[in-house]
Amino acid sequence: MTRTANNAAVPIELNAVIVAVADGEPYLLTGEGQGLPSGPFESGHRTLEQGLRAWARRKGARNLGYVEQLYTFADVGRTSAGCRSVSIGYLALVHDGDEALGTTWSPWYKHLPWEDHRDGKPRIIAQSIMPALAAWKNKASGAAEKRARAERIGIAFPSDVRQWNDELVLQRYELLWEAGLVAEAGRAKNGLGLPMPYDHRRILATAMARLRAKIKYRPVVFELLPPQFTLLQLQTTVEALAGLRLHKQNFRRLVETQRLVEETGAVTRGASGRPAKLFSFRRKVLQERAAAGTKLPRS
Amino acid sequence: MTRTANNAAVPIELNAVIVAVADGEPYLLTGEGQGLPSGPFESGHRTLEQGLRAWARRKGARNLGYVEQLYTFADVGRTSAGCRSVSIGYLALVHDGDEALGTTWSPWYKHLPWEDHRDGKPRIIAQSIMPALAAWKNKASGAAEKRARAERIGIAFPSDVRQWNDELVLQRYELLWEAGLVAEAGRAKNGLGLPMPYDHRRILATAMARLRAKIKYRPVVFELLPPQFTLLQLQTTVEALAGLRLHKQNFRRLVETQRLVEETGAVTRGASGRPAKLFSFRRKVLQERAAAGTKLPRS
DNA sequence: GTAATAGTGTCTTTCAGACAGTATGAC
DNA sequence: GTCATACTGTCTGAAAGACACTATTAC
The missing domain is CATH 3.90.79.10 (Nucleoside Triphosphate Pyrophosphohydrolase)
Structure with missing residues (x-):
């Protein structure tokens, strides 16, 4: 010291x-x-x-x-x-x-447009990203380096939509950065997405990755919602963060079995369609399951 | 700026x-x-x-x-x-x-002895911790605060062994600290576990919590093992970190289905009992599953 | 042979993914 | 009635949890 x-x-x-x-x-x-x-x-x-x-x-x-x-x-x-x-x-x-x-x-998807898969794979990926990454891969010196680059590309931007991993935000950003596709500090060129000064866009990518990982095992989404909300609002918020469309029924079952919310008795009014029940977050779960699931097979 | x-x-x-x-x-x-x-x-x-x-x-x-x-x-x-x-x-x-x-x-369990549950619940919990925490709870001013303290105690140190959550290292440390059971900076008193200077024991608790959480979804254990190891060594290392005994067969199935290791062909010699196959870490999985499981029900 | 550790086969329960169907409002 | 959104019931297949069993060494 x-x-x-x-x-x-x-x-x-x-x-x-x-x-x-x-x-x-x-x-x-x-x-x-x-x-x-x-x-x-x-x-x-x-x-x-x-x-x-x-x-x-x-x-x-x-x-x-x-x-x-x-x-x-x-x-x-x-x-x-x-x-x-x-x-x-x-x-x-x-x-x-x-x-x-x-x-x-x-x-935030203005800055990282390739991260939003709610309406299917963004066009920008097939149109700009994949060709540019392929070119970058071929510029590699040596077969080993070429294979390594191909593998990284395949994981970050898989061809099969079902293999898309929403948490790899930072890996994707760094891949695009190495390939010269995203610019930092204003040098926009023909880069993808709206740049930010200094390394701020990288920090945003870090934040997005952390948040996408976190919503899966800690009930932090509720910090983004008003005190009362419908289940659809909850789902839409999660979808917005994850950049993915979710399966409605299974999402609701998940929320229900984890006892994350409780009915308030109130319902929405005025909108077209059947009124939705309003729910509130069960703050108790914050204490009940300070951490959720152990993945280790205990004896 | x-x-x-x-x-x-x-x-x-x-x-x-x-x-x-x-x-x-x-x-x-x-x-x-x-x-x-x-x-x-x-x-x-x-x-x-x-x-x-x-x-x-x-x-x-x-x-x-x-x-x-x-x-x-x-x-x-x-x-x-x-x-x-x-x-x-x-x-x-x-x-x-x-x-x-x-x-x-x-x-490290010298500094945080209540975290090691490999030989059942440590005596120190029933003998020293629970009585002292109960006393601390009763010192609370107001029924609400008393209930809150009781709940925190129940989660951090559950009476049912099966509910023990190995990841709550930091919560437990802070609980004991608030209750005056662990001392910082040398003032050992009759505190529990070996103290460390400044806030170093708190940093250790943070590290332990992070590591226990991490081994469940990222293959970092292998950084602690030699290049070749037996499955028992692998399990023992995980048990050492988690402070828990694991179920042998199910642990092996987990390792196998995740394709974390591959046989080297070599076996151990000289020890009593049947020789064990030596395995090595499949470094490929680091890329294959840069992040493992999405817990969201995709549409 | 016994003791000790390594490894396999399989049953059951739980839970995630997917399907189709019914309910209640605005118009 | 139609349209739109909210909600429910149930089938299926994949894992997680737990059981008993066989295999190979040292002595």
Whole structure:
């Protein structure tokens, strides 16, 4: 615990991927230049998370609900000036998306359009991505490297739709980045998707991957929903995050057997079609199953 | 991305939980004063992970295998001096445990003895923990708080052994900490388990929780094993990490159906009993199933 | 032979995936 | 009545959990 001379003292920067879902579309809050809202960690705060919350409140994004640390980067050359800084990425979920001055809600699939498979495989994959990746594969030096690239491509962008893995967001982003298909820091060229400054789009990919994995074993979706919701709203929100269409009946059975929700007695009115029951999240499950399933065969 | 005046520039400290398993017992590398090996992040390195690897190599702990970032803390008063520092926790797995100068391998269940359920529920739970937690519960002010405490206790330390959740390491540690049963920073008192300096035992609990969760869906156990191993060795290693006894036949079926290993042709010699086949990890699965199971019912 | 550990075969229960069908509103 | 959406019942096949059994070594 001794302090040495070359101990690097550096500024800390917080970057937050603040997510909201409205009308079945996921959005993220962006600040100046389409970038993630980011700011310095100030000495006044006791913990990083408190610093983030206070700073988000000041920025106008209502009280953050669920907050999770993503990753800490400390690479040189992260920022434009070339000076080193430490950047701590956060994922935050809110359910009321109002904008503050200088911020906008941006649909996250605008930045990563190949991730949305709700209406089948996006055209962009067959039209732009696969040909470009094939070319990149063929540029490889050596047969081994060529095979390795082919395998990575096959896993990230499988030809069979049923093999699409929604959690591989970061792997796909890095693959496209290596192949020169996505640009960072404004150099848009003919790149795919809307770029973001610095490495912010990579942080978004990290957040999306984490969130898609998390909704499968922790009830965090409810942080994105109002206190009362219909089962269809719940399903649509999950579909929006996963970028996949789900099987209605089986989804409902899943929700029911896990006892995630309870009826409120109220129903929707006015819409066309049969009115839907309104449900609320059973907060108790947060304690009941702090972690869900062991996959190990106990003796 | 503007630098403000109260932007806190602080030193970065790396803390690593370096894990090895020998003879079915998990160990962690400890430095001075039974603490985690820790050191400053030096300006010479390109990334945090590279800094960690270089520094671990210099400390003598052979090349780190699997490395994973755990969490970044920046609380005030973390260190003894009261000055703030940022601490980044890492989990690293190695399979050859040799010691460097000034370091020792310490069995991790010495620090968290209530986590080892391989020989049934540890005595310490019935003898010390449950009575003390009951007393702590009764000290609560108000019936609601009392009920909340009772519920937390019931989940963290269930009376039915079959309900024991091996992943709740951190929840249990924090529960015991709130109840004053584990001491930090040397004030051993009549606390449970071997203390570690600063918040290092909490970081160990975080690492254990992460590792126990991870082995269930990612093949990281193999980072702790030699290149060739028997199925029993594999099972014993998983049991050591999970702190649970597993069902032999079903464990083997799991390993087989997931095609995690392949026969090498060699067998063990000299031990009593039938010789066991030696297996090696099928590295291909790392690519095949970069992520394993979707739990969502796709349409 | 016995003791000790390695490995196989199979039964049962539970749960995920898929099907078709009925209910209740707006118009 | 039609249309649109909400909800229910049930079949099937694949795993998870648990049982008993055979195999190969050292002594």
